[in-house]
Amino acid sequence: MSRTDQCVLSVIAPCYNEAVNIDLLVRRTLAAFDAMTIDGQLILVDDGSVDETWAAISAAADEDRRVWGVRHERNRGIVPAWQSGLDAARGRLVCLIDSDLQNRPEDIARLHRVYELGGADVVQGARRPVCTVHRHRVFTRGLNALLNLAFRTRLRDNKSGFLLCRRDTLSAILRHRLAYRYFQAFVGVAATARGFVIKEVDTVFEPRRAGQSFLSRFPIRTSLRIVWELIKFRAETWLDARGRVGRRSVLLSSPASLADAL
Numbered sequence: 001m002s003r004t005d006q007c008v009l010s011v012i013a014p015c016y017n018e019a020v021n022i023d024l025l026v027r028r029t030l031a032a033f034d035a036m037t038i039d040g041q042l043i044l045v046d047d048g049s050v051d052e053t054w055a056a057i058s059a060a061a062d063e064d065r066r067v068w069g070v071r072h073e074r075n076r077g078i079v080p081a082w083q084s085g086l087d088a089a090r091g092r093l094v095c096l097i098d099s100d101l102q103n104r105p106e107d108i109a110r111l112h113r114v115y116e117l118g119g120a121d122v123v124q125g126a127r128r129p130v131c132t133v134h135r136h137r138v139f140t141r142g143l144n145a146l147l148n149l150a151f152r153t154r155l156r157d158n159k160s161g162f163l164l165c166r167r168d169t170l171s172a173i174l175r176h177r178l179a180y181r182y183f184q185a186f187v188g189v190a191a192t193a194r195g196f197v198i199k200e201v202d203t204v205f206e207p208r209r210a211g212q213s214f215l216s217r218f219p220i221r222t223s224l225r226i227v228w229e230l231i232k233f234r235a236e237t238w239l240d241a242r243g244r245v246g247r248r249s250v251l252l253s254s255p256a257s258l259a260d261a262l
């Protein structure tokens with residue numbers, strides 16, 4: 001596939017020190033494309049890994065033209081990695097998936113099937129079990145409840161990270177004005193706040209085969225930072241909504257002030 005070719009589906013996987021998982025991830029994802037008989041592209045974004053992740057990605061890209069590698073020189077986080085994947089994506093549809101095989105690449109077909117049935121802008125996997133490490137489960141459930149409360153949503157898994165939608169829909173969801181390190185936690189509420197309809201389907205969340213979860217490194221610090229960012233994002237969406245309503249009411253109430261409003 002050349003840089004200008006279009007395809008149907010681009011799967012984007014952020015990779016941070018996942019050398020041991022790349023080979024199987026690639027084989028299972030390409031097999032899923034074959035089973036779906038879909039014109040697919042797999043984009044692996046190495047986010048400044050310090051292990052052999054980039055070597056594994058390069059080898060896979062050399063072997064199959066459907067595999068693309070993107071590399072960050074230094075670690076920038078999951079959402080900037082999704083963004084770089086999005087910049088390289090040639091698909092009308094995109095799918096985000098973890099690279100550690102906790103999401104099953106075979107389930108991409110399920111998300112796609114549900115999407116094609118219509119009625120949803122975003123189809124996301126609700127992880128079952130939601131977490132495989134006990135202390136993470138408490139954190140994940142608490143954060144999920146907090147997000148639903150703050151944004152008046154009723155999502156079962158706000159921090160899924162396994163979803164499928166149109167490419168331009170994902171661009172719109174990831175747009176934000178303030179700086180966040182963990183915006184991946186706000187994808188569900190951001191989608192809802194921007195008027196997209198999300199459908200959730202249960203997907204198996206396997207235990208990690210190898211490597212380390214980013215949460216196990218600094219759980220307390222990470223949790224506090226995410227809660228702080230939640231407050232920030234709540235304020236950002238509130239201001240956005242007020243801005244929209246404000247502009248609309250000016251337009252509706254006084255055509256003469258149209259120039260001012262623009």
Ligand SMILES: Nc1nc2c(ncn2[C@@H]2O[C@H](COP(=O)(O)OP(=O)(O)O)[C@@H](O)[C@H]2O)c(=O)[nH]1
Nearest residue numbers: 014015016047077078081098099100212213214
């Ligand atoms: N790009 C990028 N990806 C990351 C980073 N930390 C984790 N990931 C990837 O994001 C996915 C989910 O991360 P993981 O640590 O397994 O989170 P958990 O499943 O919620 O415990 C995996 O594919 C990781 O390789 C990071 O700093 N940058």
Ligand SMILES: [Mg+2]
Nearest residue numbers: 098100102213
């Ligand atoms: Mg994981």
